[in-house]
Amino acid sequence: MLHRYDVIVVGAGGAGLMAALYASQGAKTAVISKLYPTRSHTGTAQGGIGAALGNLEEDHPEWHIFDTIKGSDYLADQDAVKVLCEEAVDTVYELEHMGLPFDRTPDGRIAQRPFGGHTNNVTKKPVRRACHAADRTGHMILQTVYQQCIKNHVTFFDEYQVMDLLVNDQGQTAGVVALHIDSGELHTFHAKSTVFATGGFGRIWKITSNAYALTGDGPAVAFRRGVPIQDMEFFQFHPTGIKGLGILITEGVRGEGGVLINGQGERFMPKYAPTVKDLASRDVVSRAIYLEIREGRGINGQDYVYLDVRPETVNRYSDEDGVKNLDGTPRHITAADIEKKLPDIADFCRTYLGVDPVKQPMPIQPTAHYAMGGIPTDVKAQVVIDSVNTPLPGFYAAGECACVSVHGANRLGTNSLVDILVFGRRAGQHAAAFAAATDWPALPSEPEARVRAELEGIRYSAGIESAADIRRDMRNLMMDNVGVYRTAELLTDAVARLRALKERFKRIAIMDKGQRWNTELLEAWELGCLLDLAEVTATVAGERQESRGAHFREDYPERDDTHWLKHSLAWIQPDGSIRLGYKPVTLGLYQPAKRTY
Amino acid sequence: MKVKIKIRRFNPEKDRKPYWAEYTVDAEPADRVLDVLVQIKGYQDGSLTFRRSCAHGICGSDALVINGRNRLACKVLVRDVGKDIVVEPLRGLPVIKDLTVDMEPFFRKYRSILPFLINDEPPPHIERLQTIEARARFDETTKCILCAACTTSCPSFWANDSYVGPAAIVQAHRFIFDDRDQGAQVRLALLAESDGVWRCRTIYNCVEACPREIDITRAIGEVKKAILTGDVD
Structure with missing residues (x-):
């Protein structure tokens, strides 16, 4: 089926909804999302x-x-x-x-x-x-912006999964192809402007805070159409995920006075960040936790530490640090304050750990959380495809799937929510303005052919490989080799093994041959996206011979501004190999300086 | 431990009516029921179909009937339900495939109560002010994740699917008692109609079903009282 809209927005989290809200004011706009909008991952953001x-x-x-x-x-x-x-x-x-x-x-x-x-x-x-x-700021943002879309009669195609970006012979984007999950039919959305706001891809790691849906469809689809991906070696591990599960425990816990404690009962962050201690940036805190664990100071020598927000702990360290309320009195908290300010965190701990955070410390470990890298854009959210920032006409991206870059090598907490709204709004405005000023781009002939071939290839494969096995092997490999600490040896090994997994992926078999709600087929296709992005991540991480932000190389432990103050770009070549390039960082306000907290 | 799980299944392309399928899975007591479903899909029957996303009780995708009660599959652990687990799709919404139901009727009811702030006064250049007490007045109903566990547990909804249902009333409550909103009387008029709040017979199933622990029946009671008194303070 063929649809025509001035602007198509892919993804209905904060960035997509904001883009749609603004684009729909001046252009015929539709949002396509593989989830109901209120299921989007923006809703899980907590602290602020x-x-x-x-x-x-x-x-x-x-x-x-x-x-x-x-x-x-x-x-x-x-x-x-x-x-x-x-x-x-x-x-x-x-x-x-x-x-x-x-x-x-x-x-x-x-x-x-x-x-x-x-x-x-x-x-x-x-x-x-x-x-x-409270600790549901993302939930309230998602609900509120969705409410405004309802108020403004924005058109939604819910539970349609976008699987291709259409680029015509003139080098313009012409829309997308999506699968209607309920019927299994393909739909072509012919559009003057296309906005990708598809979120991240943390599912390539075993321990992650990311939803099942975060499989990097947007970046993978764009990559396969010749768009580069930028700064993929920088993936944030949030310091405090629930042990084993990776569920996020907001930094707001430390903002309210919570502290990290090792197996010796010691508050260890002052050793690593003497000024702001437990409120250092996430890369610094995650590395500190790993070092403590590696040196045998995990809880009972195991691979986790405690996050302690019990009132007696918070008040003791607040007194030691001289932390004051605004009126000058010492900051002391009570159990009731925790219930009021962090209700969801308390609920998660009780549900999944059987731990009451008011009475017991929470076992935590770093969890794969956020992609600093993604589809390169300029400040208009327009996608740019080379080292001199040449735009791809009609193509926009915003939010976690994009790389403007506002987060560089490590994102600060709270800035992802700013990013999705500020650049989601800009994407919507600029996409609508572009659509108003341009003629309809030619639609490529047989626009659905590529997706149909991909899906039929999976559906009727004669192979014997299991998608679940390949997925598990990929996630374990990425955790072990492409995590917080990296070396040339680990990364080279990862690239080789990811290529082997991609070979196995060509021979996967699925049981469900049906059309309607074939989520086995969709999950297999998503695994292909994850494998592409995992290979790029390991490859560019192997190239960058320095440590910067979330990318820490034990064999190159220092930042090297002389050689590496630059963004990485990765393209896929016709033979499937990856080509790398670089582009300069825009400075202008602050010169790079030594980073201490 | 070995877990036996019975799942109500239906494939619209193959089956004339739903049937029960039984699986045995190795699971840990701390595993979520969702983990068990994912394991079956990955290693026993790839065609098993269900919605899921965040897997920790925030996105609202995976509300199901688990051992007779409406719960989120990601928020109930094996140790909470024991070694014999029975999973069915939500009641009162048309089944599409296996555990997947048509959510459109549910979201239509949500949209019907005007779920957005109504206030046509030009806003100040900074935030509108609101007291801590005024903000607290509707705090609980802002927690709703639209999972439909409440509405599909309600016998009044089962008996008459034109009833707007508890979830939509919770969402209306969130605005009716927000002192920045000026649409209370419009929403109260909508909810005073025959398919509105008066279909609630205070059965409390919704309260028990809510994974966010919202006291839904109390919220509905407050809306009823506001309709009767015309007063939202």
């Missing part, structure tokens, strides 16, 4: 959205800009960071005007809490910048 409102203490967008650049280990493009942090303020007010139920200060303003890497640039101490709705 960063904006220098200064509601509780002095703060400035300039400080937010500096913190983000420093947090990125100087790999972020500074013009993009400026856009992010300056527009963050209006974005948060816009959310409030849309009805988002932020928590409030005693004088009725939006409440804010401290978060890792966000500081008062003068005192260097943590600053209250994360605007929050």
